Amino acid sequence: MGAPRIVPTRGIPFPAGDPSLEPAEERAWRQRLLERALEAVSTAVHAPTLFEVK
Amino acid sequence: MARIVHYLNQFFIGAGGEDAAAQPPSSQAGAVGPGRRLAQLLGDEHEIVATVSCGDDDAAGRPEAIAEIVALIAEHQPDLVVAGPAFTSGRYGLACARVAAGAKAAGLGAVAAMHPDNPGLDEAGGAPVVASGEAARLMGPALDTLSAAVKKLLAGEVLTDADGLVGLAPRRPRMAERTAAERAVDLALTRLGGDRDATEVPLPRFDRVTPAPPIEDLRDATLAILTEGALVPDGNPGALESARATKWLRYSLEGRDELKPGEWRSVHGGFSTVWANEDPHRILPLDAARRLERDGAIGRLYQEYLVTAGNGTSVANARRFGVEWAADLRHSGARAAILTAT
Amino acid sequence: MLIRSIHTVRGVGTGGATEWRDGTLTVSAEEAQALVAAPSLAGVKVSWASPGDAVRIVKVLDVVEPRSKGPGGGGVFPGWLGPSGPRSGRLGGPAVEGPTHVLRGAAVVVAGYLPRAQEAVIDMSGPAAELSPFGSTHNLVIEFTPAPDADWADVDDALRRGSLALAARLAEAALDAPPDEEETVPDPGPVEGLPRIGAVTNLQTQGVFKDVFVRGESFNGQAPALIDPAEIDDGAVVSGQFGHPSLRNPTWVHQNHPIAGALRARHGKDLAFAGVVLSPEPVSASEKARISAAAAQLCAEAGFEAVIVTKEGGGNADADVALKMDALEDLGIAAVGLFAEMAGPDGTGPPIVVAPEKATAMVSTGNYDTRLDLPEMERSLGGEELALLGVPATSAMQLPTAVILASLGCLGGGRLTCAQEA
Numbered sequence: 143m144g145a146p147r148i149v150p151t152r153g154i155p156f157p158a159g160d161p162s163l164e165p166a167e168e169r170a171w172r173q174r175l176l177e178r179a180l181e182a183v184s185t186a187v188h189a190p191t192l193f194e195v196k
Numbered sequence: 197m198a199r200i201v202h203y204l205n206q207f208f209i210g211a212g213g214e215d216a217a218a219q220p221p222s223s224q225a226g227a228v229g230p231g232r233r234l235a236q237l238l239g240d241e242h243e244i245v246a247t248v249s250c251g252d253d254d255a256a257g258r259p260e261a262i263a264e265i266v267a268l269i270a271e272h273q274p275d276l277v278v279a280g281p282a283f284t285s286g287r288y289g290l291a292c293a294r295v296a297a298g299a300k301a302a303g304l305g306a307v308a309a310m311h312p313d314n315p316g317l318d319e320a321g322g323a324p325v326v327a328s329g330e331a332a333r334l335m336g337p338a339l340d341t342l343s344a345a346v347k348k349l350l351a352g353e354v355l356t357d358a359d360g361l362v363g364l365a366p367r368r369p370r371m372a373e374r375t376a377a378e379r380a381v382d383l384a385l386t387r388l389g390g391d392r393d394a395t396e397v398p399l400p401r402f403d404r405v406t407p408a409p410p411i412e413d414l415r416d417a418t419l420a421i422l423t424e425g426a427l428v429p430d431g432n433p434g435a436l437e438s439a440r441a442t443k444w445l446r447y448s449l450e451g452r453d454e455l456k457p458g459e460w461r462s463v464h465g466g467f468s469t470v471w472a473n474e475d476p477h478r479i480l481p482l483d484a485a486r487r488l489e490r491d492g493a494i495g496r497l498y499q500e501y502l503v504t505a506g507n508g509t510s511v512a513n514a515r516r517f518g519v520e521w522a523a524d525l526r527h528s529g530a531r532a533a534i535l536t537a538t
Numbered sequence: 539m540l541i542r543s544i545h546t547v548r549g550v551g552t553g554g555a556t557e558w559r560d561g562t563l564t565v566s567a568e569e570a571q572a573l574v575a576a577p578s579l580a581g582v583k584v585s586w587a588s589p590g591d592a593v594r595i596v597k598v599l600d601v602v603e604p605r606s607k608g609p610g611g612g613g614v615f616p617g618w619l620g621p622s623g624p625r626s627g628r629l630g631g632p633a634v635e636g637p638t639h640v641l642r643g644a645a646v647v648v649a650g651y652l653p654r655a656q657e658a659v660i661d662m663s664g665p666a667a668e669l670s671p672f673g674s675t676h677n678l679v680i681e682f683t684p685a686p687d688a689d690w691a692d693v694d695d696a697l698r699r700g701s702l703a704l705a706a707r708l709a710e711a712a713l714d715a716p717p718d719e720e721e722t723v724p725d726p727g728p729v730e731g732l733p734r735i736g737a738v739t740n741l742q743t744q745g746v747f748k749d750v751f752v753r754g755e756s757f758n759g760q761a762p763a764l765i766d767p768a769e770i771d772d773g774a775v776v777s778g779q780f781g782h783p784s785l786r787n788p789t790w791v792h793q794n795h796p797i798a799g800a801l802r803a804r805h806g807k808d809l810a811f812a813g814v815v816l817s818p819e820p821v822s823a824s825e826k827a828r829i830s831a832a833a834a835q836l837c838a839e840a841g842f843e844a845v846i847v848t849k850e851g852g853g854n855a856d857a858d859v860a861l862k863m864d865a866l867e868d869l870g871i872a873a874v875g876l877f878a879e880m881a882g883p884d885g886t887g888p889p890i891v892v893a894p895e896k897a898t899a900m901v902s903t904g905n906y907d908t909r910l911d912l913p914e915m916e917r918s919l920g921g922e923e924l925a926l927l928g929v930p931a932t933s934a935m936q937l938p939t940a941v942i943l944a945s946l947g948c949l950g951g952g953r954l955t956c957a958q959e960a
Contacts, residue, residue: 153471154538161471176488183414357957367957369954371954372954375950376947377797380874387872394899396956399898
């Protein structure tokens with residue numbers, strides 16, 4: 143829909159989570175997600191860009 | 197001699213750019229900036245008696261601003277209030293539209309000008325909106341359209357799409373000169389000739405948003421977390437709708453490092469909220485955001501989160517929320533935001 | 539090549555014999571009633587309603603233009619008055635060669651109760667008269683009483699056969715009269731250097747009382763097909779569709795196919811009239827998508843460079859136009875669609891129920907919801923009461939444009955449109 147910076151996540155009902163993981167792993171996944179988001183806002187973009195979490 | 201008051205933002209009156217976006221409403225005599233060219237085009241029968249201005253963040257972000265602007269305008273007893281052109285500037289467009297709507301509600305004639313993709317398009321209440329191009333370099337043609345519309349309105353005439361009328365103006369029946377079949381043949385030839393925009397029925401298209409420049413140093417910046425996952429305090433005290441939301445809400449995060457299950461829930465009607473209610477951080481990642489703060493990756497976390505329900509939200513409302521959130525956050529000093537979308 | 543011999547109707551009346559003299563059509567009521575009579579009809583009555591009369595016709599069913607190619611019809615309304623004739627010409631061509639005689643300015647109108655028919659109105663004077671094509675025609679109105687215990691489907695069939703036979707009989711009266719005009723109608727085909735523009739005509743085929751027939755057979759479940767527009771002139775498409783009054787296309791409208799007419803008028807000048815494709819309007823979304831893709835493919839194979847798509851019906855039918863427009867654009871064919879708006883009585887609602895996603899060129903044929911203040915009338919035909927409001931049919935009343943027959947001109951024959959105003 144035109145949003146310039148997008149970090150894809152793992153599920154609509156849990157955008158910042160992953161219930162298939164153990165709690166500690168899920169928190170670690172969430173941290174990586176936010177860190178990737180910070181990278182995205184620090185990156186120049188010219189068109190809608192996906193920033194995948196590694 | 198028709199009396200006109202012109203509404204412009206901080207940039208067009210020459211007060212500055214983003215740095216002056218927080219300026220409160222103010223008034224000055226006569227025409228200013230592009231108003232001068234507008235006055236020339238309008239000629240001797242019309243006078244721009246005053247120019248009222250406001251910073252875009254203030255106008256679009258502070259709830260009382262519009263009423264104050266309209267009060268300043270009304271002091272000059274105008275026959276018509278002219279707002280813009282706002283081109284594609286979202287906050288400015290919202291402000292122009294709301295000023296026009298407020299003026300109309302106060303019994304004054306009003307017209308706004310902006311690009312048809314401007315989020316303010318549908319906010320002008322009963323006031324007409326005429327089209328401008330995308331950017332200020334198209335001021336010339338925008339003022340031509342606007343001045344012609346102003347003259348017509350002051351002459352008591354009705355505006356139509358031929359005058360550049362856009363937005364929610366009602367569609368009224370009329371008898372065309374030629375049959376629909378004849379017009380369809382013309383439209384087919386026009387389209388074959390390369391004009392792929394020509395149509396008798398304009399429809400909203402999804403907007404392209406200009407990306408914000410990257411943050412230079414996050415370690416000094418305030419980050420906000422937002423969600424359209426409808427996460428609200430248990431009991432939904434703000435009565436956020438589960439679908440077709442007409443509003444957004446804010447809740448304080450001060451003193452909180454985490455969201456306890458049971459104290460928060462998602463009222464989003466578009467997905468199963470079981471996982472969200474089990475662990476609210478799956479919707480609003482407060483724990484991870486506080487960690488970023490503690491680790492120094494960001495300067496600070498903004499002390500509130502903004503929330504709505506992104507379920508069947510109308511395009512107009514979604515656009516409006518986005519512009520209001522931006523205005524609100526900028527007003528509060530946030531430089532970056534992470535929105536969780538469901 | 540189709541030749542139309544146009545006989546302009548200037549006056550009408552009833553008399554001892556059906557005849558055409560000096561622009562006046564006289565009809566023998568006895569003969570007319572006998573032509574329509576059938577076992578499923580207990581009684582039939584015919585009367586005239588002319589433009590300017592203080593007459594309201596309610597419960598209108600089909601409307602047919604008097605046309606004939608010879609005694610007994612001579613090949614018009616194939617599949618009804620006679621067998622679907624031998625094929626000739628590029629696509630089959632008209633069933634029979636020779637001029638088609640037209641009584642222009644007259645129409646046979648069937649009016650009365652049928653189940654599932656949505657009440658349709660024609661006013662012969664007042665503000666609604668110009669909104670229906672039939673407010674300007676001299677209408678020979680057939681009113682009927684069903685036979686006791688008659689099956690409604692049989693009543694419907696009898697009325698259809700009767701009205702088509704009567705329409706042919708009326709035009710037959712002018713066969714030997716010198717025409718007021720002779721129109722030579724070009725065949726579709728390529729013209730060197732000119733863009734090829736065709737038409738896709740969607741027919742709402744939804745079963746009994748909501749069906750459209752091609753050469754005497756229901757078009758329900760058929761695949762999109764090319765048809766020689768000359769066949770349509772000669773009555774190959776007959777309407778049994780009694781749904782949305784403002785949004786349906788009576789037989790008369792097909793006979794005078796406005797899109798074909800507008801394209802033919804410019805054939806050889808700035809465009810080449812490329813042809814007509816008929817398509818059903820399926821009910822399910824997946825079928826709509828499949829038929830739309832098939833119709834677009836057919837247009838591509840036929841060499842159409844641009845297509846004007848029309849519909850029949852309400853918001854559901856918008857999807858058929860929108861899908862076809864997008865399918866055509868996907869194949870690189872420029873698409874234009876005709877849509878009626880449902881913008882609410884004050885015109886501020888979202889105008890189009892289902893809009894195309896990629897295609898953008900849309901023509902507006904007016905607003906379904908616009909309210910009309912209609913005057914009291916002296917006489918009504920088709921019924922004593924307007925069932926929609928439960929008032930006498932002759933009362934002054936307020937009706938939405940939705941109720942006036944063919945007022946939103948789905949095939950483009952009207953000048954009603956919408957524009958934004960503030």
